[in-house]
Each structure stands twice: as C-alpha cells, then as structure tokens.
Amino acid sequence: MLSITGILLTAVTIAMLEVPALWKKRLKKELVLFSMILLLATGIGIVQSMHIPLPNPLDWVSSVYGPIGRLLDSVLN
Amino acid sequence: MKLTEGLSGRQFALLAAYISIGDSMLVLPSIPANAAKQNAWISAIIGLAAGMIVVWLISAAGRLYPRMTLMQSSERLFGKWVGKAVSGCFVMYLFLSISAHTREIGDFMTTQMMPETPIQAIHIMYAGIMAMAARLGLETIARTGEFLFSFFLLFLIVFILFLIPEIKLNNLLPVWDGGLKPILRGSITMTAYPFMELAVLFMVIPGVRKPEVMRSNMVKGALFGGIVLLSIILLSILVLGPDYASRSIYPSYALAKKISIGKFFQRLEVILAFMWLLSSFIKSAVFFKVLQTAFAQTTGMRTDKGMELPFSMLLVFFALLISSNILDFHEVDQYWPYMDMTFSVILSLALLAAYAMRRSAAGRREELGHENKGKD
Numbered sequence: 001m002l003s004i005t006g007i008l009l010t011a012v013t014i015a016m017l018e019v020p021a022l023w024k025k026r027l028k029k030e031l032v033l034f035s036m037i038l039l040l041a042t043g044i045g046i047v048q049s050m051h052i053p054l055p056n057p058l059d060w061v062s063s064v065y066g067p068i069g070r071l072l073d074s075v076l077n
Numbered sequence: 078m079k080l081t082e083g084l085s086g087r088q089f090a091l092l093a094a095y096i097s098i099g100d101s102m103l104v105l106p107s108i109p110a111n112a113a114k115q116n117a118w119i120s121a122i123i124g125l126a127a128g129m130i131v132v133w134l135i136s137a138a139g140r141l142y143p144r145m146t147l148m149q150s151s152e153r154l155f156g157k158w159v160g161k162a163v164s165g166c167f168v169m170y171l172f173l174s175i176s177a178h179t180r181e182i183g184d185f186m187t188t189q190m191m192p193e194t195p196i197q198a199i200h201i202m203y204a205g206i207m208a209m210a211a212r213l214g215l216e217t218i219a220r221t222g223e224f225l226f227s228f229f230l231l232f233l234i235v236f237i238l239f240l241i242p243e244i245k246l247n248n249l250l251p252v253w254d255g256g257l258k259p260i261l262r263g264s265i266t267m268t269a270y271p272f273m274e275l276a277v278l279f280m281v282i283p284g285v286r287k288p289e290v291m292r293s294n295m296v297k298g299a300l301f302g303g304i305v306l307l308s309i310i311l312l313s314i315l316v317l318g319p320d321y322a323s324r325s326i327y328p329s330y331a332l333a334k335k336i337s338i339g340k341f342f343q344r345l346e347v348i349l350a351f352m353w354l355l356s357s358f359i360k361s362a363v364f365f366k367v368l369q370t371a372f373a374q375t376t377g378m379r380t381d382k383g384m385e386l387p388f389s390m391l392l393v394f395f396a397l398l399i400s401s402n403i404l405d406f407h408e409v410d411q412y413w414p415y416m417d418m419t420f421s422v423i424l425s426l427a428l429l430a431a432y433a434m435r436r437s438a439a440g441r442r443e444e445l446g447h448e449n450k451g452k453d
Binding site: 010011014017018021022027029030033034037038040041042044045048054056057058061062064065066068069070072073076077 | 173258259261262265376377378379380383384386387388390391393394395397398399400401408409411412413414415416419
C-alpha cells in the first residue's frame, strides 16, 4: 500500500513538474506521449509492487536471438 | 540559448572510450575467461581486432550523412515506413540496454558494497542522475567525462602498477590449450559489449563540430578502451588464475581486493568501483540522452526535452522487471551480443548498401538524363 502511494505521488510530482511547460507551449503530441509513458510507468510500478508477475521483455529478445547463440555455441564447441 | 556548438574531437574520442570501457570493465572479463580459460587474453586480442573493424563500419555508415541522426538517415535511405520501424527498434534496444546497465549497477552495489540497501533505492538514484544528465545535454555529459578522465587514468595506472607484484606467469600456461574454438567463443562477447555498443554514436555523430575528425577520434577512443579492457582481462588471468577469473561474477573487483603493498596499502577495490561507476555512468547517460533524441525524432516530437522523468521512472521498474535475480541476469550473455550485432554490424551494412544502391540508381538516372539531352 505504501509503495503504491509512493508511486502515485511520484507520478503526480513528475506531472506537476513537466506538464505546465508543455501546456504553455501548446505541445499536444508531446503531452499525449508524456502521459502515455508516465501512465505505463505508473501501471508497471503498481503491478510490480503488488508482486503480480509480469512478462519479461528480455524473454522475447531471447526467443529471437537465443537460437543464433545456441547455434554458434554448438559450432564453436 | 546555446552556449556551445557541439562536441570537440577530443570529447568525442573520450565518449567512445567511455562507452567501450563502460560496464564491460567489470562484467566482461569473466565471459572470455569462462570460454577460453587461460587463453582469454588471446580472445581479447581477437575481439579487439574484430572490434576495430566494427568501429570502422559504424563510422563508415555514420559518415554517409554526418549531419543526420540515425532516425533521419534511415528514413532517407530506407523510405519512411521501414525507416520508422528501424528507428522504433533502435529506441527499444536503447531502452533495454539502459535497463540492463541500471540493473548491473544495482546488482553490483547490493551484492558487493551495500548489501542491506534495497536494490530499488540504487535504481532510483541512478535513474535520477541519468534524467539530470540527459536534461543538461550531451555537451555537459561529454565535458564531465573529459574532466573526470584524468582521475580515471590516474586510478587505472595505480591499479595496474600495484597489481604487477601479484602476477604469476604460470597462470598463462598452457598457451593455446584447447585450440581456436573456445578462444573464438570468448571473443564474440569481447567484440560485442565494448565495440558493437558504440552503435549508439550514430546519434552523437551529428553533434561533432568537425565531421572530418569523427572517424579518427572514434577509432582512437575505441582503441584506448579496448586496450584498457585487454589489460584488465590479462591481469585477471595473471593474478587470479583462469579458474577463479571464470567463476567470479566480477573478476576485476576480486582483482582489486588482491592489491596489498607492504600489508598496509590495502582495500583499494573502491578505486575500481569508482572507475567502473564513472565509465558506466557516462555510458548510460549517453544512452539515455540518445534515447530521448531517438524517441523524439521517431515520434516526430518538436523537442527532445521534457520526457526524461517519465522515462527514468519507467527505467526504475524495467531494471527490476528484466530479470528475477543476479544469476538469471547473467543468462543475457547468451544472446545479448547478437542483439548488439544487429544494431551495429547489420544496421551499418544495411545503411551502406542502401546508400550505394540509391547512389547507383541516381547515377543511372543522371546518365539517362544526359543522353536524352544529347538527343535533343
């Protein structure tokens, strides 16, 4: 609970620090992207702090590049 | 308001040196030592030679359009959509690399120096200073690196000199035991981690004040970094012996603990930790700044400032997400070099090939144009 509060507070602080400047300059696309990344970070953070397992992005990398690695290892063994 | 106009050649060379030394200084030596045992230094020499070819390739591709970042040149060469796809993949590669660097710092600090601190605390501080560095810009990062380089050099010389009494030449024997294959296996990572990750400089090249000095400085910096890594690998085998060097996660840190001059000049491992933190920080700060620019240019934002904090927050969680523990994390060495290879060697070759094809197509069109004019 404490960590979720902390994550939300951080997200709000970051938004308060950056949004006014973007708003003043009327940078709409930047605002949308900013909120998307911030929401993604907050979401991942909350899910992680509740100890719900998330997919590991490196597993996807490994499924792409792993076979090449194993192939080269067997050639060089 | 712009106070400076880009990077000097020297700063660019130092950035290349920092990136090639980077995190490799601490995590790399055990990998060739694991594959090639006492012959790891031969792996390192082969890796250094191959690395120079990689650097040459990257600078050749970067020289095609010296005033364009990778996003702009790939869009021009591959067309809009393929270019955008390449840029998107590059952004993800950058982000994964930074997450891995952050995790390396976290793992190292919590296992070796501050075992009671939660790893998140270290990630948060690291991500925080990276956001700060990226906000201040590439020139600030480069000047920080330039300023701290003399300390880096001093500590490196102290480190190497004090280890010379601990050397046991017997550790190198038998030379060439086991043949070429294990040596080559060790040299793959030695080429990938220091030199292929220089692909990030694709995005820094437009910031170099004089494009004509770019290549020589990049080669100089990478060569310096490679020689530092070679000497650290050689020292880990000479001092620790191949078995210990391959079993330890941080051989160079174990190496630093061996320094003992007259039983009172001891515990110099913090010097090594300082050097490693410095080079890793400059490396990941450059990566982080480049991530901002790459993301902004891929999505068509008008400014590359302002996204640092959300990205650094995402980074804190990603650094935890990418692996469940330190041993699991070392699995990345099985496939990470090939990802580096995609974004350096294959990407450079693709850029060069596309450029050559466009050139010859344009040349042919021009020739046709001349012929037509002759007929008129």
